[in-house]
Amino acid sequence: MIPLINGINYASANVTIIIPVIGAVVGLTEINYTKDQQVDDNYGLGQDAVSRGFGQNKYTADLSLYKDVWNRIIDASPERDPAKLPLFDIVIAFGGPGVPFRKETLRAVTFKNNPMAVKSGDTKLTCKIDLAVGGIDF
DSSP states (O other): OOSOBTTBOOOGGGEEEEETTTEEOSSEEEEEEEEEEEEEEEEOSSSSEEEEEEEEEEEEEEEEEEHHHHHHHHHTSGGGOGGGSOOEEEEEEEEETTEEEEEEEEEEEEEOOOOOOOOTTOSSOEEEEEEEOSEEEO
16 A cells, blocks of 8 residues: 555545445444464474464454444344344445545455443444454455
């Protein structure tokens, strides 16, 4: 990724998240996703590795939404249970004035939990949803 284009960098204002059951999401406050590959050094006699082995990829992801947005997903889900939605992709689109368009996609997504927490003095209610992800296209 080019870090700066004409002095402008990607910012949260340049990000659009698309979840098929509700379309472009307004009210998503955070999204995190990671691809980790198992990498192990292999040793023989002596102190240094003699080779490196590459294993499975592991994907983790979560997102935070305002409660009213999460309720829209619940209402659009079979039996009002987001975990029962068929596998779907989440598109993360970057771009805007002065920054090039780029798309990343979380593949074969399933919602893993249906959380809610509220405490005295909260001025907004958000839900952090863990995602099961089958792959990530960067």
